[in-house]
Amino acid sequence: xxxxxxxxxxxxxxxxxxxxxxxxxxGFDDGTMQRLEHNDDMLRIDVIxxxxxxxxxxxxxxxxxx
Numbered sequence: 001x002x003x004x005x006x007x008x009x010x011x012x013x014x015x016x017x018x019x020x021x022x023x024x025x026x027g028f029d030d031g032t033m034q035r036l037e038h039n040d041d042m043l044r045i046d047v048i049x050x051x052x053x054x055x056x057x058x059x060x061x062x063x064x065x066x
Contacts, residue, residue: 001065003041008051008062015055026054 012022
């Protein structure tokens with residue numbers, strides 16, 4: 001099963017949040033941002049949880065599985 005974070009970028013864009021602002025809001029380092037941008041399946045659940053908590057969204061708002 002492949003994970004896609006394309007919905008995350010759509011979600012951020014709809015709220016006019018840049019990737020730089022998203023990085024600041026979440027406190028993610030460059031490595032985590034790169035894994036998100038490349039739909040890395042090896043992201044830890046705490047990273048996904050932090051995204052949802054910081055943005056006030058649900059898992060289905062930010063990711064899909066194929």
